[in-house]
Amino acid sequence: VTTLNTREAPPAHFMIKIESFSVLEKYGIKKYETKKFVAGDYKWRLIFKFNGKDSDYISVNLAMADTTSLPTNWEVNALFSVFLFNQILVNYLSSTGRTLCFQATKSEWGISKFISRKVLSNPSNGYIIDESCVFGAEVFVVKREAVIEHVLLTNFNIYYNHALEISGFYQLAQRWVSEEFDAGGQKWKILLYPKRNAEGTGSHVGIYLYYLGTERVQTCFTVCMKNQFDDKQTRRYSSSSSWGGPVYIDLATINDPNKGFIVKDCCLLNIEINLPIKKLD
Structure with missing residues (x-):
């Protein structure tokens, strides 16, 4: 299960409001892909899995979009965090950021157990109010600009x-x-x-x-x-x-x-x- 934190500031890169949330379960909708959004000069999309293999949890994946224009053997490292708005406390539940390596052979990564369906669906928790909830994401691309220092250790x-x-x-x-x-x-x-x-x-x-x-x-x-x-x-x-x-x-x-x-x-x-x-x- 993912380690979660709370904060006041909204996610920097993408937010999505899902209305009539119960319809997902009613019609057995297992997956939803968001529209593309830009972060760190790359295009991304979120992929929500609601009724998948581990149906007790909501999973959220991050996938790169439009990778055909990238060079051969491309690689992009990004720090990814998922957010969920608490409509009662007016703050955001967020996953601890993970640095992920996206490549041609694996252009999608995610969090398989972001939040349990039981916690999400309980109205007293404030995540789903009037059948709607708000998710978000932050994607910070890690650029290779590290300064390398060489030190000769003395005895x-x-x-x-x-x-x-x-x-x-x-x-x-x-x-x-x-x-x-x-x-x-x-x-x-x-x-x-x-x-x-x-x-x-x-x-x-x-x-x-x-x-x-x-x-x-x-x-x-x-x-x-x-x-x-x-x-x-x-x-x-x-x-x-x-x-x-x-x-x-x-x-x-x-x-x-x-x-x-x-x-x-x-x-x-x-x-x-x-x-x-x-x-x-």
Whole structure:
């Protein structure tokens, strides 16, 4: 089932109002193709499937139109989102945009389970009012204009350590910021987010190395979380990239009283910063 979001703004490229919606089921209409519309200098059309193989859901496909004028071995990449107007809340239900690759061998892609017929048909949900509903689409063509940067990585052979004691760990607000400290002749801070991870689900502690200088410096760092019961059981967590990406530590591990990472509401960290011999050009 597709992940859905809501927003106030209408779709940018195409909208269609379907009236007498129940007629589709009454006469067993399985598919409807919209008229052509233009987005990103290409022509497209939406294809709705109402009573297909998986009749519990409405599927919405995006197809390229007028491909005969395109060169041999053509390829078009596009970010596609489907919209459904909520006539009660006056906002739009939208699918999470997917980047699709259209080619001569496959010029149609879609969402097989955009919304269930049960949810769509329930008047209290606001999608079908007085037998009418409004769908829409956005199609953003991805053009190949990427800037490619080449970086020669140097060996990391200069190491700096910085110890941190964080008191009142369970009372921390949205963000905790360390005092400024020096490593490799540069100024740094540590930013700690008590409940964060890459997907924003709040299941991890996020630790970031923040560089205060203006020159480009390549680095990575490791966080050592001290077991206050047994030094030998100290945990090490490394950043996810050579550019000082964040370190995520799961809250379940930190909060386990048998691990010894939080004792008397206090956490002990050691930050190991690895710096190259020279800065990047």
